[in-house]
Amino acid sequence: MVQETCIHGHVLSGPPVCVTGVGFRYPGGKTVLADVSFELGPRSHTCMIGPNGGGKTTLLRLLLGLLTPTEGTMEVLGAPPHRACSHVGYVPQHTDVRRGFPITVREVVLTGCIGDDPFRRHRVCVHRAEEIMEELAIVDLRNRSFDKLSGGQRQRVLIARALVGDPSLLLLDEPTANVDPGVAHLVRKLLDGLADRIGILTVSHDLEYIDSSLDQVLFVNGTVKALAPSEVTAELVWGLFGRPREAS
Amino acid sequence: MLREVLRELFVPGGVLFVPFLVGCMGSVAFGIVGSYVTARRLTSCAVAISHSVLAGIGLAVFLRYHLQWPWCTPLLGAFLAAIVAALIIGRVTLRARHLGDSVTSSVMVIGMAVGLILLKKTPGYFEPMGILFGDTLLVSARDLWVIGCIDLLAVFCGTVFYRRLLAVCFDEEYARLRGLRTDAYYLLLLVMTALTVVAMMQIVGIIMVIALLTLPSLTALLFARKLWHCMVVSTLLCMAFVTVGLGVSFPTDLPSGPVIVMLAGTVFLLCSGAVHLHRTLRPSETEG
Numbered sequence A: 001m002v003q004e005t006c007i008h009g010h011v012l013s014g015p016p017v018c019v020t021g022v023g024f025r026y027p028g029g030k031t032v033l034a035d036v037s038f039e040l041g042p043r044s045h046t047c048m049i050g051p052n053g054g055g056k057t058t059l060l061r062l063l064l065g066l067l068t069p070t071e072g073t074m075e076v077l078g079a080p081p082h083r084a085c086s087h088v089g090y091v092p093q094h095t096d097v098r099r100g101f102p103i104t105v106r107e108v109v110l111t112g113c114i115g116d117d118p119f120r121r122h123r124v125c126v127h128r129a130e131e132i133m134e135e136l137a138i139v140d141l142r143n144r145s146f147d148k149l150s151g152g153q154r155q156r157v158l159i160a161r162a163l164v165g166d167p168s169l170l171l172l173d174e175p176t177a178n179v180d181p182g183v184a185h186l187v188r189k190l191l192d193g194l195a196d197r198i199g200i201l202t203v204s205h206d207l208e209y210i211d212s213s214l215d216q217v218l219f220v221n222g223t224v225k226a227l228a229p230s231e232v233t234a235e236l237v238w239g240l241f242g243r244p245r246e247a248s
Numbered sequence B: 001m002l003r004e005v006l007r008e009l010f011v012p013g014g015v016l017f018v019p020f021l022v023g024c025m026g027s028v029a030f031g032i033v034g035s036y037v038t039a040r041r042l043t044s045c046a047v048a049i050s051h052s053v054l055a056g057i058g059l060a061v062f063l064r065y066h067l068q069w070p071w072c073t074p075l076l077g078a079f080l081a082a083i084v085a086a087l088i089i090g091r092v093t094l095r096a097r098h099l100g101d102s103v104t105s106s107v108m109v110i111g112m113a114v115g116l117i118l119l120k121k122t123p124g125y126f127e128p129m130g131i132l133f134g135d136t137l138l139v140s141a142r143d144l145w146v147i148g149c150i151d152l153l154a155v156f157c158g159t160v161f162y163r164r165l166l167a168v169c170f171d172e173e174y175a176r177l178r179g180l181r182t183d184a185y186y187l188l189l190l191v192m193t194a195l196t197v198v199a200m201m202q203i204v205g206i207i208m209v210i211a212l213l214t215l216p217s218l219t220a221l222l223f224a225r226k227l228w229h230c231m232v233v234s235t236l237l238c239m240a241f242v243t244v245g246l247g248v249s250f251p252t253d254l255p256s257g258p259v260i261v262m263l264a265g266t267v268f269l270l271c272s273g274a275v276h277l278h279r280t281l282r283p284s285e286t287e288g
Helices: A056-064 A081-087 A105-110 A122-135 A151-163 A181-194 A234-241 B002-010 B017-039 B043-066 B074-095 B097-120 B128-133 B142-160 B162-170 B172-177 B182-221 B227-252 B256-281
Strands: A017-025 A031-040 A045-049 A071-076 A088-091 A169-173 A199-204 A216-220 A224-227
Touching: A017 A056, A031 A056, A031 A071, A031 A216, A031 A224, A045 A056, A056 A071, A056 A081, A056 A088, A056 A169, A056 A199, A071 A081, A081 A088, A088 A151, A088 B172, A105 A122, A105 A151, A105 B162, A122 A151, A151 A169, A151 A181, A169 A181, A181 A199, B002 B017, B002 B227, B017 B043, B017 B142, B017 B162, B017 B182, B017 B227, B043 B074, B043 B097, B043 B128, B043 B182, B074 B097, B074 B182, B128 B182, B142 B162, B142 B182, B162 B172, B162 B182, B162 B227, B172 B182, B182 B227, B182 B256, B227 B256
Parallel strands: A045 A199, A045 A216, A088 A169, A169 A199
Antiparallel strands: A017 A031, A017 A071, A216 A224
């Protein structure tokens, strides 16, 4: 069920995400996702939205190769997800990261290089990490303890960690949750800027995240429906999905 | 009095000289492995491993007595039991996380029960109290070689795999996504914990060895910004606790293990209190 490792060294050049007829159910549990099909284009910014228990996190874990679909096919950058994960940047919710751990901002960012290429020199990673931290305006925090940062600062550090490996696709789990509106705006501007270079797929439960700068919106509630941002209204969301499904 | 204690501690041939050397050498492995254990929150696994060591000791002395196997030493039994316990706990927690706590507890109590039964069935063998709570008289110069080898292994693994272990301990899922074999590193940490626990078992005993593994690291974690800072500080603290503990226990005729652990615990509590007070009195360092 769970893929143990990521395979490195492959040059991947397919579309960021191509999902065809994917279904998933946990062993002995209910079906979480059924007949999911969608595609993400390169250099696009897509938001995945839906009610709690609708399967957003499961779909994200499938795309990361942490889970395997029980039916259908799923390709990330033209390869099965577990083969592509070294080319995919992932930003978990900052609240999921271990608290009280003795690690500095710079060290957190550098963990994004680990495993990328065993022969890649550490100095190259350090240089890239400095560039990314400069870009995300966290370079002054590099020697600060990660544990001492605010939510918004932590979120930017985790984005820097995801970017330091130069991914072709960036997956983010609720990047604006638990941060104040100012930081949420900053993170959003940052992601819009990155969307000119790489594919971005953001999970959110916040309808305010949806605006015209997005290329596509995916509604997830047991299955997936792809819409243009202009088609999305609150009434449409309730009309399409009704009450949230029970978590299974 | 002080001069006599110092002579026994630091002069070769003194009663406390070998335990002092064993303690200081073991502190290196304790500082490195203890920092990983506390940062990765493996304390409950380490407790179970240390307690299950008793099964290995009991089995070793039982076989040695009844089958006349002179090579079957308590130390060998302790190492084997600790490694077997580490691998059982590791495999179960990796394959069935929901069973992790119950299996860890079971390994601990079964290990102790088996050990005590086998020791009881070995006539004329030593009292379990020395094993449980430590006895410096059990420490020999041969232990220096064993601990030296464990130190080398801990330093090698702790430095060569530092960045990878740091990534795994900080965010295991992300490390797996970066292609690291996180399960293998998890088992490596547990086996290193097993070896380190056995190394210091004879000074502070099975019951309290875990305190000496974790308390210096927990104290260091209060101040350290980086994991390697924590390793250095906890190594120095561990050396200080062993040295002062041995020095205090000798003239007062108190058991050295409990004195060392009491010292480590007191320093940890005082430092925790001071840090908490400091944070309460000062505004939060966290910025918006």
